[in-house]
Amino acid sequence: MxxxxxxxxxxxxxxxxxxxxxxxxxxxxxKKQEARHTDAWGTALAAGAVSLEEFNTKFNTKIQEAYKQ
Structure with missing residues (x-):
């Protein structure tokens, strides 16, 4: 074949x-259904990653808390 x-x-x-x-x-x-291309960011968000804005907010808060002590 x-x-x-x-x-x-x-x-x-x-x-x-x-x-x-x-x-x-x-x-x-x-025709086979082509697997939808998922970008790395979409995959990361689906796995529980946080957005850059959320990360920066938490990061800045933690730094400020650490330096206040």
Whole structure:
């Protein structure tokens, strides 16, 4: 068995797909859903990371508390 990927978003690719799709030895698989690209920031937020503003606020508060002592 050989796997061939045809980019069917171009006229040439669509023409080629139309040409071979009804042949008895051809099996067309549906397009796989591509995994949504998640950026690192989105992944970090989902894992419980805090925003930069929130971090800076907490950081500044902790520094001020430490120097007051």
């Amino acid at each position: 050989t796997t061939v990927h045809i980019e069917d978003s171009t006229p040439e690719g669509q023409w080629l797909l139309d040409l071979i799709k009804d042949h008895k030895s051809v099996t067309i698989e549906p």
